[in-house]
Amino acid sequence: MDRSDPxxxxxxxxxxxxxxxxxxxxxxxxxxxxxxxxxxxxxxxxLCARPECLARRRIEAMRRKETRSAMTLTAAESDxxxxxxxxxxxxxxxxxMQPTTFCNANCTYCYLPLRRKRLDMPVxxxxxxxxSLTDLDLDGPGFATEVCWHGGExxxxxxxxxxxxxxxxxxxxxxxxxxxxxxxxxxxxxxxxCDLLARYGFTVGVSIxxxxxxxxxxxxxxxxxxxxxxxxxxxxxHNARIGFSIIAVVGTAAIGRAAELLDFLAALGPDQIGINxxxxxxxxxxxxxxxxxDARRFWAAAIEWxxxxxxxEIRELARLGNYLRTIRAGERAAWEAHRLDLLPTVSHxxxxxxxxxxxxxxxxxxxxxxxxxxxxxxxLGAILARAWQLPYVTEFTAGLTACRATCGFFDFCRxxxxxxRYFENGSFASTETNFCRVSRQELxxxxxxxxxxxxx
Ligand code: SF4
Numbered sequence: 001m002d003r004s005d006p007x008x009x010x011x012x013x014x015x016x017x018x019x020x021x022x023x024x025x026x027x028x029x030x031x032x033x034x035x036x037x038x039x040x041x042x043x044x045x046x047l048c049a050r051p052e053c054l055a056r057r058r059i060e061a062m063r064r065k066e067t068r069s070a071m072t073l074t075a076a077e078s079d080x081x082x083x084x085x086x087x088x089x090x091x092x093x094x095x096x097m098q099p100t101t102f103c104n105a106n107c108t109y110c111y112l113p114l115r116r117k118r119l120d121m122p123v124x125x126x127x128x129x130x131x132s133l134t135d136l137d138l139d140g141p142g143f144a145t146e147v148c149w150h151g152g153e154x155x156x157x158x159x160x161x162x163x164x165x166x167x168x169x170x171x172x173x174x175x176x177x178x179x180x181x182x183x184x185x186x187x188x189x190x191x192x193x194c195d196l197l198a199r200y201g202f203t204v205g206v207s208i209x210x211x212x213x214x215x216x217x218x219x220x221x222x223x224x225x226x227x228x229x230x231x232x233x234x235x236x237x238h239n240a241r242i243g244f245s246i247i248a249v250v251g252t253a254a255i256g257r258a259a260e261l262l263d264f265l266a267a268l269g270p271d272q273i274g275i276n277x278x279x280x281x282x283x284x285x286x287x288x289x290x291x292x293x294d295a296r297r298f299w300a301a302a303i304e305w306x307x308x309x310x311x312x313e314i315r316e317l318a319r320l321g322n323y324l325r326t327i328r329a330g331e332r333a334a335w336e337a338h339r340l341d342l343l344p345t346v347s348h349x350x351x352x353x354x355x356x357x358x359x360x361x362x363x364x365x366x367x368x369x370x371x372x373x374x375x376x377x378x379x380l381g382a383i384l385a386r387a388w389q390l391p392y393v394t395e396f397t398a399g400l401t402a403c404r405a406t407c408g409f410f411d412f413c414r415x416x417x418x419x420x421r422y423f424e425n426g427s428f429a430s431t432e433t434n435f436c437r438v439s440r441q442e443l444x445x446x447x448x449x450x451x452x453x454x455x456x
Contacts, residue, residue, distance in 0.1 A: 077388075083397045084388040089339040091136050092384065094146045095129065096345040096357050097121070099165055103153040105185050105226050108217040109249065109278060109287060115152055121348040123164050125375060129346055130168035132380035133178060146203075148181045150357065155188040159196045166200050173201065181205065183247070185218070186233030187226050194240035204244040206234060208268070210261045214254045234268055245272040245315075250298065252278075255290040258301035266312045274315035275302070277438045279420060295438035299446035316443055323412045340400075340414070342384050342393075350376040352383050355396060355428075356419030367392045395428035396421070403431050413440040 102118040172178040181203040215227045326335045345357040352372045353359045359370040373383035400415040420435035
């Protein structure tokens with residue numbers, strides 16, 4: 001029984017009064033257990049004080065409030081709400097948690113404005129997110145929400161403090177409703193971290209951009225290269241038999257060296273390699289970006305490399321392959337039914353931004369701080385349900401609609417990143433970006449080139 005629930009004193013007082021009047025207590029209308037009475041909606045009805053029943057009643061109360069406010073919406077507001085529901089799933093499959101703003105590295109292309117400051121997440125924020133996911137889990141057929149710990153550098157928190165943030169999720173994790181992942185530069189990984197990552201069933205993503213010369217822009221705050229420390233961290237993962245994936249940022253120095261890069265990354269023994277062609281985002285706004293022509297050659301070389309190394313999965317090629325297989329299997333409806341994720345990112349103090357983690361910590365006169373809410377004040381489900389009220393979210397849905405109407409790559413792409421539209425074009429309602437050209441369009445073009453070359 002959750003003794004901290006604010007409904008409990010009222011429920012107990014009413015139950016005592018009922019008991020005095022009737023000589024017993026009534027069964028809960030949800031679980032059937034003998035319990036307490038309360039008066040949700042002013043209508044007296046049986047209510048037990050089990051956390052599950054209280055959570056369910058909170059959800060119902062929230063829904064009633066939303067239904068009441070929906071009845072007073074203008075036509076334009078109703079349209080915005082319906083449009084959001086068309087594009088986005090009501091429940092996130094991924095929640096990004098920023099346990100600290102601090103990063104022990106100072107990569108020259110990093111987009112995080114607060115990475116030199118140490119602002120750590122209190123346990124109350126993790127507890128609030130776990131309670132929100134409990135509410136959402138009660139709300140429908142269970143699937144595991146990925147809770148991705150993505151800093152700053154999450155490991156700079158230290159294993160003791162980090163574990164305190166994991167404990168509120170334990171009931172959900174053990175029930176299969178939550179799984180943890182972490183994105184790290186791996187430089188701080190030692191046996192203590194391996195023990196914790198294994199105990200909590202983490203999926204680990206390591207950021208490494210290639211061999212030492214391609215990794216040269218990844219330095220610590222003293223300007224020393226972190227390459228050797230990344231490799232040492234990967235060794236620890238291998239010794240502890242913890243699988244990991246790699247994410248490599250490919251800039252102008254690496255874009256012409258696909259095969260060499262992939263050879264090096266594959267030799268590190270990852271389960272999957274993800275390629276992020278360098279983006280124009282956050283405070284990373286002044287560096288040269290690989291051109292679409294460079295990207296097409298890179299993807300062509302990557303496809304050729306992948307054909308010779310079928311045992312190594314490249315994330316982007318796997319997604320394209322999945323699309324082609326699904327369409328060829330006649331399952332277009334399933335592919336098109338897939339709705340996007342609002343991608344809530346929870347900052348160290350509980351603020352939530354949607355659509356793109358890169359928007360956290362940014363400010364714009366039109367959109368303020370991009371805040372959708374704070375998990376210490378409202379459950380995540382309520383924050384997501386009101387996303388249609390945020391101008392940047394409704395503008396993004398307009399951009400997606402324009403993509404669908406105008407772009408020949410939409411069927412595969414489904415409309416790429418909101419953050420890139422904003423940082424590159426200054427508008428969430430825009431369509432093409434350099435990011436989507438180099439990461440989506442030229443990937444498809446490179447595959448088409450390869451297929452044509454292989455045709456007899
Ligand atoms: S490739 Fe670009 S323009 Fe085309 S659908 Fe994707 S994001 Fe939109």
